Amino acid sequence: MQIDDLKKLPINDDELYFDYDLKKLNWFNIGGKTKVFFKAKSLTGLVNFLKTFKKRGKIFVLGAGSNVLISDDDFNGVVIKLGKNFQNLSILNENLIIAGCGISQKKLSEFSRVNSLTGMEFMSCIPGSVGGGIRMNSGCFDNEFKDVLVSVQCIDFDGSVKMINKNDIKFKYRGSDLSKDLIFLSATFEGKKK
Numbered sequence: 169m170q171i172d173d174l175k176k177l178p179i180n181d182d183e184l185y186f187d188y189d190l191k192k193l194n195w196f197n198i199g200g201k202t203k204v205f206f207k208a209k210s211l212t213g214l215v216n217f218l219k220t221f222k223k224r225g226k227i228f229v230l231g232a233g234s235n236v237l238i239s240d241d242d243f244n245g246v247v248i249k250l251g252k253n254f255q256n257l258s259i260l261n262e263n264l265i266i267a268g269c270g271i272s273q274k275k276l277s278e279f280s281r282v283n284s285l286t287g288m289e290f291m292s293c294i295p296g297s298v299g300g301g302i303r304m305n306s307g308c309f310d311n312e313f314k315d316v317l318v319s320v321q322c323i324d325f326d327g328s329v330k331m332i333n334k335n336d337i338k339f340k341y342r343g344s345d346l347s348k349d350l351i352f353l354s355a356t357f358e359g360k361k362k
């Protein structure tokens with residue numbers, strides 16, 4: 169993989185590392201190194217990075233790393249993780265929550281409780297991020313992400329941002345037909361007032 173032009177990228181607040189130890193980034197503290205690790209602090213930074221990196225190698229998006237087993241062999245590609253600016257939570261129209269995909273499912277669940285909304289309690293025991301939960305259609309206690317998701321805002325690996333409505337996604341047990349070339353940025357969830 170050519171990484172010289174990545175080294176020249178204007179980084180601003182984003183973090184770009186080379187030969188980064190993946191042990192620090194997953195729930196199980198295992199695995200080898202990645203050639204490049206990019207922690208996006210802003211959407212602009214992420215767009216710039218993807219446009220520069222475009223089609224130069226493999227990209228893996230990492231959430232909290234609670235559902236990945238990272239190999240001891242080095243990863244000859246880029247691992248991308250969402251930074252703090254993708255961890256916002258806000259409430260809209262009393263029953264809709266907009267969550268950054270970098271925030272933990274536990275925090276989203278807690279936020280819905282504080283706002284007297286029911287439906288997201290199941291997330292409190294899943295040790296992953298909202299982005300990972302959408303990708304996996306995670307669930308427990310007979311509830312899954314698909315039951316509360318309204319729409320998801322994503323960026324593709326070419327740097328184009330799009331919104332996908334839940335009705336356009338085919339969910340299955342612990343997965344969906346959402347393209348692998350998407351990074352989920354934020355999502356809207358609907359709870360019931362209780």
Ligand SMILES: Cc1cc2nc3c(=O)[nH]c(=O)nc-3n(C[C@H](O)[C@H](O)[C@H](O)COP(=O)(O)OP(=O)(O)OC[C@H]3O[C@@H](n4cnc5c(N)ncnc54)[C@H](O)[C@@H]3O)c2cc1C
Pocket residue numbers: 195228229230231232233234235236250269270293294295296297298299300301302303304305306307308350351352353
């Ligand atoms: C102790 C324990 C208990 C668990 N209990 C449950 C349970 O009850 N129910 C359940 O369903 N799962 C459970 N899991 C599995 C795991 O926590 C979930 O699948 C979780 O939703 C994964 O989220 P993550 O952020 O850790 O994703 P990761 O493990 O980091 O990634 C998982 C997948 O999501 C993709 N991904 C992550 N973030 C994004 C993003 N922003 N955009 C696009 N793709 C993304 C990754 O590329 C990868 O394909 C458990 C795991 C552990 C270790």
